[in-house]
Each structure stands twice: as C-alpha cells, then as structure tokens.
Amino acid sequence: MTEVWRLLDTGPRSAAENMALDEVVLTARSRGRVPNTLRFLQFSPPCVLVGYHQAVEQEVRVGYCREHGIEINRRLTGGGALYWDESQLGWEIFAGKEEARFPRRVEDLYRLMCDAAVCGLAKLGIKAAFRPKNDIEVNGRKISGTGGTSLGGAFLFQGTLLVDFDADTMIRALRIPTEKLKDKEIRSVKERVTCLAWELPTLPSLDQIKSALVAGFSEALGVTFAPAPLGAREEELLAQRLGHFRSDEWINGTRRPLAGRSELRALRKSPGGLVRVSLVVAGARSPRIREVFITGDFFAYPRRAILDLEARLKDVPADPRTIERIIEGFFADEEVQIPGVTARDFVQTVGEALDKLTYTRHGIPRDEVNSVFPVVRPLPEITHCPVLLLPYCAKLPQCEYRFRDGCAQCGQCCIGDAYRIAEEHGMRPISIQNYEMLEEMLADLKRQGVPAFAGSCCEAFYAKHRSDFERIGLPGILVDVDNTTCYDLGREEDAYAGRFENQTYLKLDLIERVVRRVGPKHLPTPAAAAEEKETTASPDVGVSREYARAG
Numbered sequence: 001m002t003e004v005w006r007l008l009d010t011g012p013r014s015a016a017e018n019m020a021l022d023e024v025v026l027t028a029r030s031r032g033r034v035p036n037t038l039r040f041l042q043f044s045p046p047c048v049l050v051g052y053h054q055a056v057e058q059e060v061r062v063g064y065c066r067e068h069g070i071e072i073n074r075r076l077t078g079g080g081a082l083y084w085d086e087s088q089l090g091w092e093i094f095a096g097k098e099e100a101r102f103p104r105r106v107e108d109l110y111r112l113m114c115d116a117a118v119c120g121l122a123k124l125g126i127k128a129a130f131r132p133k134n135d136i137e138v139n140g141r142k143i144s145g146t147g148g149t150s151l152g153g154a155f156l157f158q159g160t161l162l163v164d165f166d167a168d169t170m171i172r173a174l175r176i177p178t179e180k181l182k183d184k185e186i187r188s189v190k191e192r193v194t195c196l197a198w199e200l201p202t203l204p205s206l207d208q209i210k211s212a213l214v215a216g217f218s219e220a221l222g223v224t225f226a227p228a229p230l231g232a233r234e235e236e237l238l239a240q241r242l243g244h245f246r247s248d249e250w251i252n253g254t255r256r257p258l259a260g261r262s263e264l265r266a267l268r269k270s271p272g273g274l275v276r277v278s279l280v281v282a283g284a285r286s287p288r289i290r291e292v293f294i295t296g297d298f299f300a301y302p303r304r305a306i307l308d309l310e311a312r313l314k315d316v317p318a319d320p321r322t323i324e325r326i327i328e329g330f331f332a333d334e335e336v337q338i339p340g341v342t343a344r345d346f347v348q349t350v351g352e353a354l355d356k357l358t359y360t361r362h363g364i365p366r367d368e369v370n371s372v373f374p375v376v377r378p379l380p381e382i383t384h385c386p387v388l389l390l391p392y393c394a395k396l397p398q399c400e401y402r403f404r405d406g407c408a409q410c411g412q413c414c415i416g417d418a419y420r421i422a423e424e425h426g427m428r429p430i431s432i433q434n435y436e437m438l439e440e441m442l443a444d445l446k447r448q449g450v451p452a453f454a455g456s457c458c459e460a461f462y463a464k465h466r467s468d469f470e471r472i473g474l475p476g477i478l479v480d481v482d483n484t485t486c487y488d489l490g491r492e493e494d495a496y497a498g499r500f501e502n503q504t505y506l507k508l509d510l511i512e513r514v515v516r517r518v519g520p521k522h523l524p525t526p527a528a529a530a531e532e533k534e535t536t537a538s539p540d541v542g543v544s545r546e547y548a549r550a551g
C-alpha cells in the first residue's frame with residue numbers, strides 16, 4: 001500500500017513563526033510524533049532570512065529593512081540570505097533520515113528533492129532542471145534555491161519557488177555583492193533569475209501551483225499526501241518557542257561578529273559558498289588564537305559543525321601547521337559534510353587571516369590590516385607594482401574625467417591626491433571605469449611581465465571578484481574604500497547606468513602606506529627586511545602562501 005504523508009499548509013505567517021515552525025515540526029518528526037510531512041509556507045510581512053552561518057550585519061541592509069517594514073530573521077538551514085515576500089512559495093519536506101528511499105550523501109539528497117520539485121514544475125508546463133549543487137533552473141536562470149538541515153533521526157529539506165520576483169527590493173534589502181564597477185550588474189541579477197510569472201503566459205493560481213508540486217513529490221517519492229493541520233503538541237511547542245525565534249539572541253546573537261579592532265579577517269569564495277573568518281590572536285612571543293568566528297553562505301551538516309570547528313581552533317598556537325592539522329583532523333574525524341567547501345578552504349582562509357599579523361611590520365597599522373585585501377599572494381610578497389588602479393566613482397561627480405581615464409589633479413577630490421601619491425612613488429595611476437576594463441588591464445599587465453599591481457576597491461567587489469583575480473593570476477594588493485557605497489545610499493541603478501552622482505572616498509593614508517611598501521621605490525623597513533630573511537630561512541612560514549584556490 002502506498003505510504004501516506006501529511007500535507008501541511010501553514011499559509012502566510014511572520015518570519016519568526018515560520019522559523020519556529022521549522023524547528024517545531026523537525027523536532028516533532030525526530031521524536032516520531034508526526035508523520036513525514038510536506039509543508040507549504042509563505043511570508044507576510046516581507047522578510048529577509050539569513051542563513052544559519054551568516055552574520056546579519058554582514059548580509060542585510062538593516063536600516064533599509066527597518067524603514068520599509070521588512071522583517072529580519074535567521075533560518076535553521078545554511079546558505080545565503082534571501083528576500084521573501086508573498087509572491088514566493090516555500091515548500092519543505094520533513095522526513096526520517098534512515099528511510100531507504102533517501103540517499104545518505106547530502107549532494108544526492110539535493111538531487112532527489114530538486115528532481116521532485118522539477119517534476120512538479122513540469123505539470124505547470126515549466127521545463128526546469130536541477131543545477132548542482134542545490135538550485136533549480138529554467139533555461140539557465142534560477143527559479144528555486146534549496147537547502148536543508150537535520151536533527152536526530154529526521155531531516156528538513158526546503159526550497160523556494162519564485163512565483164513573481166521583486167528584484168529591486170531584494171537588491172536594496174540584501175548586501176548583495178554587486179558593485180559599481182561591473183557593467184550590467186543590476187540587470188544581470190534579473191538575467192540570472194526567473195519566476196513563474198515570466199515563464200508562463202498566464203499565472204496559475206496558488207492552489208494550482210501547490211497541486212502541481214504535490215503531484216511532483218508524490219511521483220518522485222512514491223507516496224501520497226493527505227491534508228492535515230498542525231497537531232496539538234506542535235501548536236503547544238510553537239507557542240513555547242516563538243519568543244526565542246523573535247529574540248535578538250536568535251536573530252543576531254547566534255552569529256554576532258567579534259567586536260573590537262584587534263580582530264584579523266579574511267574571506268574566500270569556494271564552490272560551496274563564501275567563507276569568512278575573523279580571529280582574535282593574543283601573545284607577542286607565542287601567539288595563540290583566543291577567538292574564532294566563521295561565517296558564510298555554505299551548508300554544514302550537522303548544523304553545529306562550524307561551532308565545533310570554532311571550539312577546536314580556540315586557544316591553539318597561531319601557526320599554520322597547527323591550524324592545518326586541526327582543521328584536517330576535524331574533517332577526517334567527524335561526519336562533517338559541507339558541500340563544495342573543503343578543509344583546505346578553511347585552512348587557507350584562517351592562514352590568510354593569520355598572515356595579517358605580519359602586516360604591521362610592513363607599515364600597516366594594526367587597526368587597518370583588514371582594509372588591505374591580498375590578491376594571489378600576501379602583502380609581504382608583493383613588490384615593484386608599477387601601477388595604482390583607482391575606481392572612477394571616487395571622482396567628483398561633475399568632473400570632466402568622471403567617465404574617462406585621467407585626472408588634472410585640480411584638488412577638488414581624493415583622486416587627484418591618489419594620482420600625486422602614485423607619481424611620487426614612481427607608479428602610474430589609472431582610473432578604472434568598469435569591471436571589463438579592470439579585467440583587460442590586469443591580463444595585459446600580466447602579459448607584459450609586470451610582477452604585481454596595487455589598487456583600491458570595496459570589500460564586496462573584492463569578495464565577488466576574488467576568483468576572477470586568481471584566474472588572471474597577477475598578484476596584487478587592494479585597499480578598501482570608505483564605507484559608504486552607492487548601494488548603501490540606494491543609488492545602485494544610477495551607478496549601473498553610469499550616472500551615480502555620489503562619491504566614494506579613498507583611504508588616502510592607507511593607500512600611501514601600501515604604495516610606500518609595494519611601489520617600485522620600495523625599501524623594506526628594518527622589521528620587514530628581517531622578516532623577509534626569516535621567511536626564506538624558515539620552511540614553516542614559507543608553506544606555499546599562494547592564495548589560489550586549493551582542492
């Protein structure tokens with residue numbers, strides 16, 4: 001006889017209620033109190049949900065959300081921050097992990113669940129396909145993202161279905177690493193995503209969409225569904241847990257970035273998502289890691305794996321070999337699965353953060369080391385840069401050079417000062433007008449045999465294009481800009497259209513310090529010269545510091 005699962009439709013609810021329900025139903029299923037369940041969910045009012053391993057302030061424009069009545073909450077599952085309004089439909093499967101129909105490998109479970117949703121979309125006339133590792137796409141454009149978590153003997157697997165799509169609000173609510181230098185960026189968000197309203201001549205009713213998905217899951221999993229509400233015990237648990245899911249402790253406190261100026265930060269993009277590491281290191285002679293904070297939009301199974309890894313790295317000697325041993329041991333010992341992110345990704349990101357300990361010896365103040373972004377190699381290995389690449393958006397909006405290379409150094413904006421600094425240190429200043437120009441410039445410099453480059457950009461730009469820089473392969477060093485970007489000001493469409501009228505400000509003091517260190521006229525400070533000697537002599541410190549992605 002065909003197995004019957006519960007079909008639970010909880011309708012539009014607040015973010016806190018929906019997040020609490022995820023935990024409640026998963027708990028009830030893990031205790032065997034409820035049958036396997038397919039839940040449909042919607043959000044009202046609109047909300048932003050960060051992934052379990054993300055820090056709210058790193059991912060969300062909190063001020064914009066507050067002003068526009070957009071709730072902020074945290075999912076039980078990993079992955080990236082999502083914007084939800086009532087035009088999206090969520091589906092979730094709660095089931096027993098050990099059942100024979102479910103594969104053990106997370107990647108295989110992704111495929112099975114996505115194939116079920118694809119089967120449902122086919123019933124609406126949509127030709128969708130699974131795109132590893134966890135998306136569903138239509139003609140190359142994403143229509144659904146998925147992810148999951150587990151508790152005891154049960155798992156939760158969830159997906160979004162874009163029925164309609166408000167890209168503009170999403171871009172404003174999330175700190176999406178779009179940037180003013182990349183042409184076509186805003187429109188390209190719309191080109192990478194699609195929704196039922198754009199794919200179908202007539203939008204089916206919500207009931208028709210749900211029926212199609214039910215039919216898809218039924219066919220793919222070989223079960224039938226019977227509608228049933230939350231049980232009394234689930235309602236009781238929901239009332240108990242709702243306060244927690246509304247609390248600051250859950251929303252912000254679960255992953256609150258380390259406070260203070262002494263932290264060392266690094267980030268890298270892996271196929272499984274962005275990995276960010278912050279460390280607090282103490283002790284001058286034998287430095288030890290006192291605090292570790294790892295965030296990102298990856299999925300970790302079990303969910304607490306990242307917290308366990310942080311615990312293992314706490315209070316250990318801050319040297320690359322020890323870190324490598326601990327992280328690789330952690331991945332070997334535990335049943336940890338983080339699809340698309342390897343032990344090497346964590347080893348390298350922690351190593352890059354630790355490298356910043358040495359930056360002070362190269363003239364960078366301790367509270368500025370996180371404003372220096374290495375490309376391919378760490379700062380101590382970057383020398384003889386002949387060029388300083390500067391973003392056009394730092395030019396005065398009315399300047400005749402705003403949208404072309406060059407600067408008359410008239411004194412009315414910081415670009416003129418940056419040009420002067422570059423020239424004083426024997427470097428050629430170049431203003432970069434768009435991302436394509438930057439990529440061509442770097443490739444060209446590499447062809448010419450230039451050893452490295454220096455420049456300035458925002459952290460979001462660096463995070464997004466780090467893999468592009470590594471692909472091009474020219475080592476370099478980038479200096480962060482002052483914090484206010486066109487995206488914080490809500491002017492990203494203007495920036496995209498090349499009309500952004502506000503200005504980015506360069507960190508001129510830091511640029512000068514970096515240029516002094518990496519320009520052609522560089523003479524190492526005594527401390528730096530001693531370190532260079534030590535690096536050559538010590539195999540431990542010299543463990544391949546190349547930052548290209550490993551594994």
Ligand code: SF4
Pocket residue numbers: 395396399400401402406407408409410411412413414415416417
């Ligand atoms: S300093 Fe250069 S970029 Fe700035 S306003 Fe003057 S000419 Fe234009």
